Amino acid sequence: MHESNRLGKGFVPVDLRPTSNYLHPRKYSSNITLNGGLIFLAVICLLLIVVGVIVSLLVTGRKLHKISSECLEAACPESWIGFQRKCFYFSEDIKNWTFSQRFCDSHGADLVQVETIQELNFLLRYKGPYDHWIGLSREQGQPWKWINGTEWTSWMFGQTQNTERSMMRKPRKHPCHCQHKWACKDYPQCPKWHRAALRLSSIVLVILIATVIGLTIWVSHLSSENGTKDCIV
Structure with missing residues (x-):
């Protein structure tokens, strides 16, 4: 027998309308994609900024070492x-x-x-x-x-x-x-501020490199999560 024959005579069909909290599967999927894309772009921008700072530090460090040689030569009486x-x-x-x-x-x-x-x-x-x-x-x-x-x-x-x-x-x-x-x-020495600047630039460079590695791992993790299949019940 058909499923319709099992319903009682007093059964009144009810139209199930979406509530305010209801998210259509397509809209939900698009929201996930949009949020993931924004996060990805933000992380890429941050990575570019960090890489730019690292390059600047490398250039500055090279200049500091050059100044170090010059200051040692100038330090000779x-x-x-x-x-x-x-x-x-x-x-x-x-x-x-x-x-x-x-x-x-x-x-x-x-x-x-x-x-x-x-x-x-x-x-x-x-x-x-x-x-x-x-x-x-x-x-x-x-x-x-x-x-x-x-x-x-x-x-x-x-x-x-x-x-x-x-x-x-x-x-x-x-x-x-x-x-x-x-x-x-x-054995002449450069001024203390110069030696401190060299040490500080080295420490900052190490921190920034560690940050880049951490952000790269995080972006990779986000990409793998966005690639999984989502189901709505």
Whole structure:
């Protein structure tokens, strides 16, 4: 029998009209799509802003490092020569070793301590044909030591190809009261605000990169949610 035969005689059909809270499936679907699109556009705009800030920070950081090199060179006093972020002074006068070290110390420096082959070649190039006092000395029966107390090793001087006679090619023992020219070495520093700016730019850059990664993951998650099938009952 048909379904209509099962209804009672007093049955009155009722027209089911949508209430104010009712959302048609098509309208609901379009609202979801619209909201998802707006969120996606907002996130993309935010990502572009963050990427722009990162690029600006990278450019600024490069400029700061360039300024750092320039400020270190500018930090060398007059008559001093900058090399590898250090300042060197080659005297015109001749004095004994003790006076030479005192002169360097009065300028916040020490007699030269050679640390790299590049530095050694630089010193050989600028010292000219004269022997210069450097920061090596020793007590009788003791090993040679630099001003800072570390022991001297001869391997560095053996590697240079410069054959000039000099205290650097193969340091020669001289009584400390002898008169020679001398070479000082100092480690200048940029202003504190400059070092703080470098640290701050690095921290901000790391935070922004982490933000970009987080936003990318979030957008990917939203896209996967919007791609699922929604049902209305």
